[in-house]
Amino acid sequence: MATSSSATAFLVFSQIFCAVSAQQCGNEYSIYGMMLERHTFKKTKASNWSACVQACNDDTRCQSMNFVIGQEICELNNRTKEARPKDFVPRHQRSYLKRSIKRVPLGSIPELPAVSCAEIKASEGDTAVSGKYWFDSIKPGEVVLAPCNMLVEECINYQALTSAHRNDTSWRPEPAHSDKSLGPGWFRFQGDAGTKMTKTCVPYRRCGTDASGWLNGAHPAVADGTVTRSVCFSWKSNCCEWSITIQVRNCGDYFVYYISGTPYQNGNLGYCSSG
Secondary structure, eight states, rough: OOOOOHHHHHHHHHHHHHHHHHHHHTOOOOOOEEEESSSSEEEEOOOHHHHHHHHHHTTTTTOEEEEETTTEEEESSSSSSOOOOOEEEEEEEEEEOOTTTTTOOSSSSSSSSSSHHHHHHHGGGGGOOOOEEEESSSSTOOEEEEEEEEGGGTTTEEEEEEGGGBBBOOOOOSSSSOTOOSSSSSEEEOOOSSEEOOOSSSSSSSTSSSSEEEESSOOOOOOEEEEEEEEEEETTTTTEEEEEEEEEESSSSEEEEEEEOOOOOOOOOOOEEEE
16 A cells, blocks of 8 residues: 555654664664554644654653554553554554653553563563562452562473582592583572582683583673573683583573583583582
C-alpha cells in the first residue's frame, strides 16, 4: 500500500529524529505501519513525533507509544510489544516506538502493575530478576505485591563443583586432577571450592591440577544474559598455554558456567575457583 505524502514525511522525520536524538529514543527505532492496541491509557495532542516521545518520557507509566500520522494524536501505552506480542498489529497511518530512556520495568511500581510473572519476563527479558512485583490480577480491585521467580533454566538446573582442590590456593595433589571429561553442562562453584571462577592468571600446578584454568575476562552483569568468555590454562611461564571458549551467566547471587571438557586431552587441566 502506497503511503501518503504526510506519512512519508513523518516516516523520514521519525527515522532522522531517533537517529540523532539518542537522548530521547535510546536504541529504539519507530516501526511504521504498526501499533500496540488495547493498552493505551492516555491520548494527547502532539504536533510531531518529538512531542509524542516527550509526552511518553514525562509519564512514569508509559512503556511505549503509537503516533497517529496526520491527526497529531499520541497514544501512550502501559505495555510494550514484547509484553503483549498478540496485540502488536498492522495499522495504516500509525507508527510505534518502545520507550527506552528511563523506562520503568513492568510491575516494579504500583502505578504499573503486571498481570503475571510471565508477562514481566516477556516484557523485561534477561533483565528480569527474581523478587517481589506489583500485580492487579491477584485481588479484584487491588494492587498487591507478590514474589516472582525469574531464574532461567541454567540458573536452576546446574551441577555443583564443591571440591576444595579447585580453589586457586590449593596445590597439585598426587595424582593430579583433570577436567577433560567435565560436561558438557552448566556448573556452579560452591562450598569449599569457592563461589566463582578465578579471573586472574593462576600459577601452574594449582587448583589440584597441572595446568590451572582461569577466566580471561570479566564476569557478566545480570542484564548481559548469557555471554561467551575464554578460559586460559597456565603452564610454567605462560599464563595462556591453552584456551577454550565457555558460556557464563549471572544468576543474581551467583554465576553458572557452561563447560565442555578442556582444550588439551593429553594432560591434566582443571578449572580454578576463588571466593
